[in-house]
Amino acid sequence: MGRFVGQRLATLIPLWLVCALAVFLLMRLAPGDPAQILAGSGASGEEVRRLRSDLGLDRPLAVQILGWYGRVLQGDLGVSYQSRAPVLATLLERLGPTLQLALTATFVATLLGIVVGTLAALRPRGWGDTALMALTTTGLALPSFLVAILFIFVFAVWIDWLPVRGYVEPTEDLARWARHMILPALTYGVIQGAVVARMARGGMLDVLGQDYVVTARSKGLSEWSVVAKHALKNAVLPVVTVVGLNVGVLLASAVVVETIFGIPGVGSELVRAIFQRDYPLVQGIVLLVVTLFLFLNLLVDIAYAALDPRIGHG
Amino acid sequence: MIGLRRMALVGVALALAAWVVAPAGAQETPRQGGVLRVGQYYEPTSMDPHVAHDPPGLRVRNHLFEGLVTWDEHTNPVPMLAEGWKASPDGKLFTFALRKGVKFHNGQELTAEDVKWSLDRFMKLSARRGDLRHVSGVKAVDRYTVEISLKEATPTFIPALSQYFPLILNKEASEAQLAQHKQIVQPVGTGPFRFVEWKRGQHIKLERFKDYAARTDRPSGYAGRKTAYVDQILWIPIPDNAVRTLSLEKGEIDYAEVIPYEDVKRLRSVKDVTVAVAPGTWWSALYFNTKIPPFDKLDARRAVAAAINYQELIVQVFAGYGRVANSLIPDVQRRWRTPTHARTHEFTSARAKELLKKAGYDGSPSILESINQTLARETGDTLFAQLRGVGLNVDLKQQELGAHLDSMYQRSKRGTVPKWHISTLVGSAFRPDPHFHYGIRVHSKEHPGWYQNARLDALIEEAAKALDMPQRIKLYDEAQKIVMDEVPLIVLNHYDHIDAYRNHLRGVRVLDPFYDMFWNVWIAR
Numbered sequence: 001m002g003r004f005v006g007q008r009l010a011t012l013i014p015l016w017l018v019c020a021l022a023v024f025l026l027m028r029l030a031p032g033d034p035a036q037i038l039a040g041s042g043a044s045g046e047e048v049r050r051l052r053s054d055l056g057l058d059r060p061l062a063v064q065i066l067g068w069y070g071r072v073l074q075g076d077l078g079v080s081y082q083s084r085a086p087v088l089a090t091l092l093e094r095l096g097p098t099l100q101l102a103l104t105a106t107f108v109a110t111l112l113g114i115v116v117g118t119l120a121a122l123r124p125r126g127w128g129d130t131a132l133m134a135l136t137t138t139g140l141a142l143p144s145f146l147v148a149i150l151f152i153f154v155f156a157v158w159i160d161w162l163p164v165r166g167y168v169e170p171t172e173d174l175a176r177w178a179r180h181m182i183l184p185a186l187t188y189g190v191i192q193g194a195v196v197a198r199m200a201r202g203g204m205l206d207v208l209g210q211d212y213v214v215t216a217r218s219k220g221l222s223e224w225s226v227v228a229k230h231a232l233k234n235a236v237l238p239v240v241t242v243v244g245l246n247v248g249v250l251l252a253s254a255v256v257v258e259t260i261f262g263i264p265g266v267g268s269e270l271v272r273a274i275f276q277r278d279y280p281l282v283q284g285i286v287l288l289v290v291t292l293f294l295f296l297n298l299l300v301d302i303a304y305a306a307l308d309p310r311i312g313h314g
Numbered sequence: 315m316i317g318l319r320r321m322a323l324v325g326v327a328l329a330l331a332a333w334v335v336a337p338a339g340a341q342e343t344p345r346q347g348g349v350l351r352v353g354q355y356y357e358p359t360s361m362d363p364h365v366a367h368d369p370p371g372l373r374v375r376n377h378l379f380e381g382l383v384t385w386d387e388h389t390n391p392v393p394m395l396a397e398g399w400k401a402s403p404d405g406k407l408f409t410f411a412l413r414k415g416v417k418f419h420n421g422q423e424l425t426a427e428d429v430k431w432s433l434d435r436f437m438k439l440s441a442r443r444g445d446l447r448h449v450s451g452v453k454a455v456d457r458y459t460v461e462i463s464l465k466e467a468t469p470t471f472i473p474a475l476s477q478y479f480p481l482i483l484n485k486e487a488s489e490a491q492l493a494q495h496k497q498i499v500q501p502v503g504t505g506p507f508r509f510v511e512w513k514r515g516q517h518i519k520l521e522r523f524k525d526y527a528a529r530t531d532r533p534s535g536y537a538g539r540k541t542a543y544v545d546q547i548l549w550i551p552i553p554d555n556a557v558r559t560l561s562l563e564k565g566e567i568d569y570a571e572v573i574p575y576e577d578v579k580r581l582r583s584v585k586d587v588t589v590a591v592a593p594g595t596w597w598s599a600l601y602f603n604t605k606i607p608p609f610d611k612l613d614a615r616r617a618v619a620a621a622i623n624y625q626e627l628i629v630q631v632f633a634g635y636g637r638v639a640n641s642l643i644p645d646v647q648r649r650w651r652t653p654t655h656a657r658t659h660e661f662t663s664a665r666a667k668e669l670l671k672k673a674g675y676d677g678s679p680s681i682l683e684s685i686n687q688t689l690a691r692e693t694g695d696t697l698f699a700q701l702r703g704v705g706l707n708v709d710l711k712q713q714e715l716g717a718h719l720d721s722m723y724q725r726s727k728r729g730t731v732p733k734w735h736i737s738t739l740v741g742s743a744f745r746p747d748p749h750f751h752y753g754i755r756v757h758s759k760e761h762p763g764w765y766q767n768a769r770l771d772a773l774i775e776e777a778a779k780a781l782d783m784p785q786r787i788k789l790y791d792e793a794q795k796i797v798m799d800e801v802p803l804i805v806l807n808h809y810d811h812i813d814a815y816r817n818h819l820r821g822v823r824v825l826d827p828f829y830d831m832f833w834n835v836w837i838a839r
Contacts, residue, residue, distance in 0.1 A: 030716075031717040033716075033727060036720065036723055036727070041722075042742065042750065042751075043441065043444060044753070045726030045759070048726055079496070083497070084362070086495075086496045089495065094514070097515070164557060166515070263515060264515025268515075275714065275716060
């Protein structure tokens with residue numbers, strides 16, 4: 001098992017380096033000049049050139065990349081062009097809300113998905129199954145911003161149960177934090193839950209046809225016992241992959257939901273940084289997301305190995 | 315000259331101070347206390363005035379910090395932290411006497427060292443440091459005296475110093491924070507409110523600074539006596555226009571920044587809400603690329619000037635909240651406004667068509683560029699339709715801010731001729747001296763569309779050196795005439811600045827270019 005984890009970790013490093021390079025180059029391929037944006041339209045050409053040189057943007061690209069890699073490896077992500085605040089400090093400040101959202105949403109998605117998937121699998125092709133699967137298809141097809149606006153309309157405006165937008169730190173007021181988290185988490189939960197539900201249904205159907213389930217049933221065990229105790233553990237194996245990937249997707253697409261619900265996470269900061277061509281901040285945020293994503297993939301692999309010993313030894 | 319003016323100002327101020335106290339109190343007694351909740355249109359970049367110059371941020375920072383010099387309501391520079399200043403006969407050395415007994419939020423007294431440290435830092439870091447490029451050194455002569463020496467005499471120095479950015483921070487507290495956090499996390503200034511906390515996405519909280527050392531002269535713009543009545547101000551970011559106005563209507567906030575033009579009429583009918591429309595200092599404009607046809611020809615540029623229905627533009631884009639104006643100097647800068655600055659281009663389609671023919675325009679396509687966000691996008695859309703109307707074959711190209719600026723300012727970045735024929739600029743921020751517009755917008759060295767005019771350059775350069783006010787007024791008058799006749803750019807309008815607030819707020823002043831002034835404001839309940 002240790003060797004397996006070590007191997008996995010070793011493959012992550014080149015992946016990480018390539019991702020970092022891609023981010024760096026992509027930002028610079030996009031039209032836009034950070035110095036000009038920083039100075040605004042009212043600055044003289046001379047002043048913009050001075051700023052560009054201050055920011056090191058007049059140096060050859062290769063020098064910039066190597067310099068950046070060098071500093072990143074020493075744990076220095078640089079300083080934001082716009083706020084001159086250390087990128088790392090900004091990231092740490094913004095990471096909390098994003099992680100809270102990602103984890104809450106994943107929890108909702110997983111719970112919702114497994115319950116719906118399992119229920120659908122119990123009577124395959126029955127009307128319940130058809131209705132549930134139609135619902136999940138709808139969930140998959142809806143873009144997150146639409147779901148978000150729908151939820152806001154129904155729960156925040158129409159019934160007026162929950163706040164429209166905003167964020168409160170959980171350490172400050174847990175109840176208010178929860179009230180603010182419900183809609184964003186549900187937005188993701190419904191969409192990602194649809195994926196989970198379909199995987200769970202497929203997994204459950206496979207398992208329910210296996211000999212040991214037939215045996216369990218013939219022993220006269222209750223349906224609940226058969227499904228929950230015997231079938232579920234094996235049925236969720238594919239679900240683990242989806243959940244792992246989900247967290248990654250959530251982190252990456254937090255952009256939309258955070259912006260709509262006004263959650264001060266890395267997603268909304270990323271949007272702002274991109275529009276302002278705040279290279280160090282964009283690079284820092286994307287690097288963080290990539291790192292988390294790779295790390296989650298590793299966790300999924302490990303979870304697989306733990307659930308199915310054949311993988312770890314293979 | 316400057317010394318005399320200062321003496322006159324102090325005299326007037328003292329007289330007014332004595333006069334104002336009584337009538338203001340007679341009407342309604344200001345009440346201390348309460349929390350003022352402000353709906354912010356965008357979350358600021360930073361509370362550090364030396365690194366950030368974003369408009370949403372300066373609305374908060376102006377409560378925390380003060381500068382040596384600030385603006386009165388006509389944007390004339392007047393002393394704030396300085397008692398006054400004296401210029402040497404050659405105009406190259408300015409001596410500022412600091413007010414004594416001014417306290418920072420951490421209890422320390424303001425000294426010349428704080429001023430020196432702050433100005434040095436501003437000139438090193440800020441994206442706006444170019445405005446003070448004439449400064450060669452700042453010296454703390456003694457505890458209450460600062461000397462600023464200039465490389466050459468310039469009338470732009472004091473106006474540049476009066477802006478929102480070269481503000482004074484406490485040296486000791488700032489240095490300690492920079493050493494520990496590499497950024498200012500708990501800004502310490504001399505303003506009437508002190509910083510409490512900034513919870514991202516939630517609020518920025520300021521509270522009344524009990525030891526604030528107020529001036530005694532009449533409040534005017536950012537200048538004069540400031541009294542903090544409310545205990546706390548909360549700036550709550552609500553970037554969504556609809557949500558922000560709704561929050562004001564429901565009474566969840568007391569003050570809403572930046573009301574969208576299309577909402578003004580409806581909001582005016584809401585009970586207990588005042589919508590304040592201030593004549594604006596921001597303008598929108600279009601630039602011509604004078605290096606390539608068709609706008610290398612004067613007649614073609616004049617044709618565009620005649621083809622634009624300026625009034626329709628204001629109705630379409632600003633719901634009528636703006637004024638047709640073609641000068642680079644807004645109304646509020648009264649003393650610069652000779653009749654020339656009130657001159658406008660005449661909208662006559664027939665003449666536009668005639669001029670196009672005269673210019674030998676062959677119907678080849680031209681690119682009209684704008685940003686793809688609300689006001690700029692609508693300006694682009696409207697211009698597109700109007701120019702097409704007179705037979706100009708324009709194509710509209712709309713991009714986000716970064717890409718637009720990159721394309722617009724290709725000249726300064728790469729020294730190349732841009733591909734656009736007309737590029738628009740919506741949101742030219744207020745500048746305290748005409749030089750910062752004429753010198754940067756239309757001078758041959760800076761015009762993004764390579765416009766060249768030696769006569770105009772000479773006028774602008776002379777005005778940037780002349781210390782005599784009437785002479786400068788005359789020079790900008792002549793410069794504006796050339797801008798109107800030669801059309802290197804067309805200023806399209808000056809548009810209004812609109813905020814709204816609940817009627818229980820008293821003493822609110824909504825003025826442009828003064829944003830969010832919550833000193834002298836109290837909550838009546």
